[in-house]
Amino acid sequence: MLFDMSEKKSVQGDPAKPLMVARVQLEDAAALELDYTVPDRLRDRVSVGTRVMVPLQRQRIAAVVLELLDHSSHGFRLKEIADLKGRGDPVFTPTLLKLARWAADYYVCPVQQVLRAMLPKAVRARPESFVTDSHLTLVKTPSADEIEKLRAKAPMQARILDELAAAGGTAALSQLRRDLPKASSYLPALLKKGWITRAEVRIERDPFDREEFLPTQPLDLTEEQTTCLAPVISAVENPIQSRPMLLHGVTGSGKTEVYLQAIARVLERGQTALVLVPEISLTPQTIERFKARFSERKERIAVLHSHLSDGERHDEWFKVHERRADVVIGARSAIFAPLENLGLIIVDEEHEPSYKQEESPRYHARDLAVVRARLENCAVLLGSATPSLESFHNATTGKYELLRMTRRTDGKSMPLIRIVDLRLERRKGGNSPDTRILSERLRTAVLARLEKKEQTILFLNRRGYNTSLSCMACGHVCECQDCAVPMTLHKTDDRLVCHICGSRRVPPRKCPSCGDPGIRFAGFGTERVEQVLRQAFPQARIARVDTDTMQRKNQLRDTLRDFRSQKLDMLIGTQMIAKGLDFPNVTLVGVLNADLALNLPDFRSAERTFQLLTQVAGRAGRGEVKGEVFVQTFAPHSPAVQFARHGDFEGFAQQELEQRKVFHYPPDTHVILVMARSKNAAMAEFTLQSIATKLRAVIGDDVRMGEPLPSPLAKAHGQFRFQLMLRSCAVRVLARKIHRIVDGMTFPQEVIVTWDVDALNLM
Ligand code: ADP
Ligand code: ZN
Numbered sequence: 001m002l003f004d005m006s007e008k009k010s011v012q013g014d015p016a017k018p019l020m021v022a023r024v025q026l027e028d029a030a031a032l033e034l035d036y037t038v039p040d041r042l043r044d045r046v047s048v049g050t051r052v053m054v055p056l057q058r059q060r061i062a063a064v065v066l067e068l069l070d071h072s073s074h075g076f077r078l079k080e081i082a083d084l085k086g087r088g089d090p091v092f093t094p095t096l097l098k099l100a101r102w103a104a105d106y107y108v109c110p111v112q113q114v115l116r117a118m119l120p121k122a123v124r125a126r127p128e129s130f131v132t133d134s135h136l137t138l139v140k141t142p143s144a145d146e147i148e149k150l151r152a153k154a155p156m157q158a159r160i161l162d163e164l165a166a167a168g169g170t171a172a173l174s175q176l177r178r179d180l181p182k183a184s185s186y187l188p189a190l191l192k193k194g195w196i197t198r199a200e201v202r203i204e205r206d207p208f209d210r211e212e213f214l215p216t217q218p219l220d221l222t223e224e225q226t227t228c229l230a231p232v233i234s235a236v237e238n239p240i241q242s243r244p245m246l247l248h249g250v251t252g253s254g255k256t257e258v259y260l261q262a263i264a265r266v267l268e269r270g271q272t273a274l275v276l277v278p279e280i281s282l283t284p285q286t287i288e289r290f291k292a293r294f295s296e297r298k299e300r301i302a303v304l305h306s307h308l309s310d311g312e313r314h315d316e317w318f319k320v321h322e323r324r325a326d327v328v329i330g331a332r333s334a335i336f337a338p339l340e341n342l343g344l345i346i347v348d349e350e351h352e353p354s355y356k357q358e359e360s361p362r363y364h365a366r367d368l369a370v371v372r373a374r375l376e377n378c379a380v381l382l383g384s385a386t387p388s389l390e391s392f393h394n395a396t397t398g399k400y401e402l403l404r405m406t407r408r409t410d411g412k413s414m415p416l417i418r419i420v421d422l423r424l425e426r427r428k429g430g431n432s433p434d435t436r437i438l439s440e441r442l443r444t445a446v447l448a449r450l451e452k453k454e455q456t457i458l459f460l461n462r463r464g465y466n467t468s469l470s471c472m473a474c475g476h477v478c479e480c481q482d483c484a485v486p487m488t489l490h491k492t493d494d495r496l497v498c499h500i501c502g503s504r505r506v507p508p509r510k511c512p513s514c515g516d517p518g519i520r521f522a523g524f525g526t527e528r529v530e531q532v533l534r535q536a537f538p539q540a541r542i543a544r545v546d547t548d549t550m551q552r553k554n555q556l557r558d559t560l561r562d563f564r565s566q567k568l569d570m571l572i573g574t575q576m577i578a579k580g581l582d583f584p585n586v587t588l589v590g591v592l593n594a595d596l597a598l599n600l601p602d603f604r605s606a607e608r609t610f611q612l613l614t615q616v617a618g619r620a621g622r623g624e625v626k627g628e629v630f631v632q633t634f635a636p637h638s639p640a641v642q643f644a645r646h647g648d649f650e651g652f653a654q655q656e657l658e659q660r661k662v663f664h665y666p667p668d669t670h671v672i673l674v675m676a677r678s679k680n681a682a683m684a685e686f687t688l689q690s691i692a693t694k695l696r697a698v699i700g701d702d703v704r705m706g707e708p709l710p711s712p713l714a715k716a717h718g719q720f721r722f723q724l725m726l727r728s729c730a731v732r733v734l735a736r737k738i739h740r741i742v743d744g745m746t747f748p749q750e751v752i753v754t755w756d757v758d759a760l761n762l763m
Contacts (some may be wrong), residue, residue, distance in 0.1 A: 022046060022081060024054060024063035025112055027124075027361035034063075035072040037080045042088075046081065050089025053083045063708055065090075066097060068253060091119060091321065095375045102371055108733065108758045109361045109738045115596050117361050118336040120304075122314035135199045136175040136187070136636055138164040138288050142195060147390065156186045161195065173198075176631045202501030213288055215295035218261055222410075230404040232262045236269070236343050244351070244370050246395040247383040249405030250647065251618025252412060252582075255383045258291050258405075259346050262381070263327060267294070271343030271378075273324040276365055278352040279305055279331040280575055284557040285582065297326070303738045304330030304337060307553075333359060334512075335365040336373065338531040342378040348383035349579060352390055352610055356760045364758060366391075385618060385649075386611040389660065393667040408622075415589070415620040417613075417645040421636045431511055437524055437532050442590050442630045450540055450569055454625065456573045457584045459616045460526050460531070460592040463546045466486035467523030469496065473516035478508070484715035489521055490548065491528075500716050529572050529592060537570075545573030566712045578616045584623025591616055594641060602762045603714045606640040610652050613644035664704055665728070668729035673759035674724040675711065675739060676749040681720035685710075686753045688722045694741045695726070703728040713763040723762075731757060 020038040036054050038046050046052065050065045062085050073077055092100070096118060104111035113451045116124065138161065142150065144235050150158040164171055165712045176183045190196045221229060228247055249255040263273045277286055291298045291561075300323035301317045319325045321338050328337040332355050347366045349354070355365040366382060373380035382391055382400070395402035408414060418441070425439045438446075439511045454513040468486035470477040477488050480498035487496035487505070495504045496561060510517045543549075543559050550556045556576070562568050563585055571577055597609045613631060621627020633641055643652035669760030674691060678684035688708040699705060704727040728734040735757050742753050 019072075020046075020071055021069040021078065022052070022065045023067040023069060023072075024052065024135075025056075025060040025066050025115065026056070027051075027064060027086055027116060033066065034275050035069070035074050037076055037078045039080045040066075041080060042084065044086060045088040047090050048094055049092035050088055051085035052081045052088075052093055053085050064092060064097075070707070078701060079111070079429070091123070091338065095334060095372070096338060099336075099368065102375075103361055103363050103368060105583055106185045106735075107360075107362055108205065108755070114139075114361045117333065117357070117363075119316055120310075120313045120317050120333075122310040123317050128158075132200050132238075132653050133203050135170060135201055136160075136164060136173060136176065137170040137197050137199070138195065138196050139197050142193075145553065154186070154189070156180065156182070156664075157190055160186055160190060160762075164196065172201075184468075184473075213292040213295055213298065216289075216292045217625075218264065218293075219254075219257055221251060221257065221261070222254065224249075224405040225258050225409075225556055228405055229258050229261055229404060229568075230343075231401060232258065232379065232381055233265050235381075236271075238268055239379050240375050242379055242401070243398075244262075244373065244380045244382065244394075244400045245403055246291075246387055246391050246400045247381060247405070248387050248392070248395075248404045248649065249383065249385060249403075250408065250414065250649075251385045251615065251623050252408040253385075253405035254409045255348070255405065256289060257346070259383070260382070260412070262293075262344060262346075266343035267326060269342050269343060270644055272339045273344045273346070274329065274334065274337055274339055274342060274347045274369075275329045275348065276334055276355070276369060277329060277331065277348050277581070278354045279356065280352075280579060280580075281438070282307075282329070282331055287329060290327065296665075301327045301329065302330060302337070303385060304334040306331060324380060332365040332627075335363075335368045337398065340573065342373075342376045343381045344378060345376075346408045347380070347382045349384055350389040351386055352579075353608075353760045356758075357760055360754065362756045362759075364760075387649075387653075389607060389653060389657060390667040393657060412621065412623070413626050415617055415629045415648070416646050417629045419641060419645060420632045421581070421629050422632050422634045425632075434532050434536075435645045436538060436632075437529055437592060439630070439632055442632065443536060445571070445588055446540075446590070446631060447534070449588045450537060452587075453566070453569075454587040454591070455563065455566065455568075455583065455662060456570045457577060457583075457586055457616075457619050458529065458570065458592060459574075459578055460487075460524075460529055460572070461574050461578075461594075461612075462523075462525040463489040463490075463527070463548055463574060464525035465527040465531075466521035466746040467525055469519060469521050471511035471513060472518040472520055474511060474514040475722055476511050476513035478512070478688040482715070482718040484713060488525060491531075493546070501714070501718075503716045517719060526574060527711050533570065540569045541567065541568045542572065544570050545576050547574070547576070550576065558610050562577045567740060573614075577619070578612065578702070580686055581619055582622055583619070585697050586620055586622065587625045589616055589627065589628050589629045590629045591619040591633075594631050595635055598633075598635055598640060600763075603663070604760075606638070606656060609638070609640040610644050610656075613641065614647070614649070617644070629742055630761055645668065656691060664727055666727075669704070669727040669729055669732075670757070671759050671762075672726045672728075672735055673729065673756045674726065674742075674753070675721060675756070676708075676714075676723075676747075676751055677719040677721045678748070678755050680748075680750055683751050684720050684722050687747050687753065688724055691738075691741060691753070692724055692747065693747070695738065696725075697740070698737050699728075702730060703734055711763060725759075725762070 020040050021035050023035050026032055029651050052063055053060045054063045060082055103114045109552040147753050175512050266273045280617055302319045304316055347369050350366045357363050369380055388656045394400040420439045420441055425435050446456050466489040480487055483498055483500040485500055492495050496507050511519045526544055526546050533542055597612055598605055617629040620629050676684040676688040706725040708722055708724045738755050
């Protein structure tokens, strides 16, 4: 991609030398593209995607080279690029630059924001900040005389020589420092005398602590797996003629095996593969499955997700950048991994909302995967047991190719799902709140598992002990001061905690509003469930898995290992355990409250509930014994619950798609959510109303626009939130109109206006 040294005469600089102009994008400032000349000394080192430092008004600013030209269309004399940032090798591949522009265009956000999102923070801030060590080697043995002198005059230097000799002539500085903490300060003298040499080596920060994985062999595929793998392989071999593929495979149908064998084929062809997994199921188990299968090249697998330290992420990213990795497994932002020569992109659990970034750039990694595959000219495979209705719709209309796996491997059957009607339980159990946590039927089922030494997973998507605290006398509810949500009691540390902003306070002993001591806790979270379970089953070994208990690094890995090796009988947890886990001895799964997702004010609440129930249920019966699932709900007849019970995804999708069409919701349309937030409620509301008025004047009949309303989460982090929902088939046109209007208005300083194209979070 370097500049071609053509004969063209330039008007600037040395007339004998053709001009080399770099069109750059400033990394932090406004969405400006500017031209700079490339000075001679940098000519060989600047290419498309290189980060450079450029002068702008009296400052030096970081920028990325977007294009190299032989002239500039700017009419003024250009300044020179001042320097490279980092080593100068391009950090963005040409395709990633195109992807950035695509995303900036579709989500209507500044391209430099996308570019910034493409680089891990540690790479952006301090590129090439590797951890290094020194290898010291004894090169010349001093004479006995010299050594004696040294021992008398500089005993530390002598000791270093002794240690090196004892270590066989060479040792790492970090090693030496263990015995001789000040070793470094004596090295210059030894180096000067020519007795030792010193070489710097790079130490990779390995998120796996150099763990070993037992290699696995490819399994003999089932008939369905074979049928689904074939089109994936032909898409890898012939991407031009392929469409994006959607693999709908029930839980336990062996989708991962299909991924693994497809990747093996990609690697045989000398290409690379990118696997996206939702953050939450990027468990040690998932990574292990990949590292174990490709064990002979496990160093060539890079992992990118948010639980890595900055240093680890920096090193993993460079591993990809320096082409030392050919498989990348990662969460959302790994869609930007700088892999080249891509053969296949896989998006597992493609329905997961966590693929959508909730801050600008508000991209959807699954959608970018489809776009990137087109730009890279490679195959793309989306997989799920519960595809998003968007993707399923694309598959039924022929935009995507639909691949189906309807059965579990090895003739294992789908679990039997039983519905527990909590309305009846409440009548039976009188006023005891415990029966609502653990119904009689579920309790009996758990007991039976304990007796048979089978394992149980209980799921509740709510942390804490009690989920609200309210006054019986005046009705006051303890809310967070900054967010419009009740605070949750965490009993372990006896604090009320806000689950939106994390603020904490000591629980009041009497009502803060009227002083009445009759203040009561209500609602339950995982902490409370754990206590109820320990009382009900004192003999059971129970672990709770949620973000409160899994703070320590490797704690999740260790807990899941204990569960696998049956040192634990039961897990109670939040969505951390809802997905992707494969434990053959789990024969019972309980969903303690199916209604949490169902009651959300969101047109996708039925879809979310269906997905959640199906995924959680899918953890049961993965071994020889058939699994059983209990779903506790106050809404036993809702379609989401009923279709999930019968494992009927297509039935659910068909009915839900009809509804969406009637009411013009996605995938029939695209949603854009405009939000105004401010510490001042009136200003936020007024701002959004003005935007709505202007919008109304420019949108056509094809756009459905709601009213500006307080968001369901009406206040968060001290800001009041108002939102306006727009729906249209022509999403790009609409997004651009919104942008133009918002851009052309001036808002009171404290109001922040955002828009979210294809919004998933409507709270
Ligand atoms: P999914 O991702 O579709 O839920 P998994 O890939 O986790 O399913 O597979 C479920 C289980 O079936 C795993 O334990 C896996 O090792 C096993 N499995 C997958 N394919 C086969 C096969 N062809 N033969 C036997 N077992 C298989
Ligand atoms: Zn709060």
